[in-house]
Amino acid sequence: MSGKSNPKGVVNTFRRTWDKEEYREKAEEREKEEAKVEDEALALKKRKRLERDPLHQGLIVARANLKARDYQIDLAAKLNKTQMVSVAMPLSQQAGYYCNVCDCVLRDSQSYLDHINGKWHNRALGMSMRVEKSTAEQVRQRLEEAKKRKEGGSSSVADFAPDGFEQLAQKEAAKEEERRSGKRRRGGSDGEDNDEEEDVDPEMAALMGFGGFGTSKK
Numbered sequence: 001m002s003g004k005s006n007p008k009g010v011v012n013t014f015r016r017t018w019d020k021e022e023y024r025e026k027a028e029e030r031e032k033e034e035a036k037v038e039d040e041a042l043a044l045k046k047r048k049r050l051e052r053d054p055l056h057q058g059l060i061v062a063r064a065n066l067k068a069r070d071y072q073i074d075l076a077a078k079l080n081k082t083q084m085v086s087v088a089m090p091l092s093q094q095a096g097y098y099c100n101v102c103d104c105v106l107r108d109s110q111s112y113l114d115h116i117n118g119k120w121h122n123r124a125l126g127m128s129m130r131v132e133k134s135t136a137e138q139v140r141q142r143l144e145e146a147k148k149r150k151e152g153g154s155s156s157v158a159d160f161a162p163d164g165f166e167q168l169a170q171k172e173a174a175k176e177e178e179r180r181s182g183k184r185r186r187g188g189s190d191g192e193d194n195d196e197e198e199d200v201d202p203e204m205a206a207l208m209g210f211g212g213f214g215t216s217k218k
Helices: 020-052 109-116 119-124 136-149 162-198 202-208
Strands: 064-066 097-099 104-106 127-131
Touching: 020 119, 097 109, 104 109, 119 127
Parallel strands: 064 127
Antiparallel strands: 097 104
């Protein structure tokens, strides 16, 4: 009876083996499939960029130099607003910052600023990343324009000349003198009030219950 009974413990004590060649082939196929998907996504992205590029479309002959924006960026337009969004909605109505030039959505303001200042966005606008070099005449003209704009203000381009520093020093000295004279006038009126308070008889003040009129004289 003891020989026919089942032995105690684990019966399948053999070590499991794996077909390494089979799993190697599966891993290689999976890597090839992932690389193929990435290449297709990259090709689609490149094709869309070329479709938005006016140079490749033949709309322009050459890209223009990089220029400053002539509009103000409002990053807080949707601040404190509630909006219902879903995956089925158009990109322009989804959450984030929508770029109508590249037809894409950026999820935060930093990514949006990086995008609109980047190479592909400016290429879609027909511009390169090269900046036009200013000549000496253009610099003088801009300085003259800035001087004309600031003529009515407290500071101008002439303030940075040697004579301008002397004029600023004179203005500051005149303001300081005016401030001191105003203090002296206020101090004189306070002195007159103190003189009037000092004319009160101390004994009469004590009989009436007054402790003093704010003077330090005893």
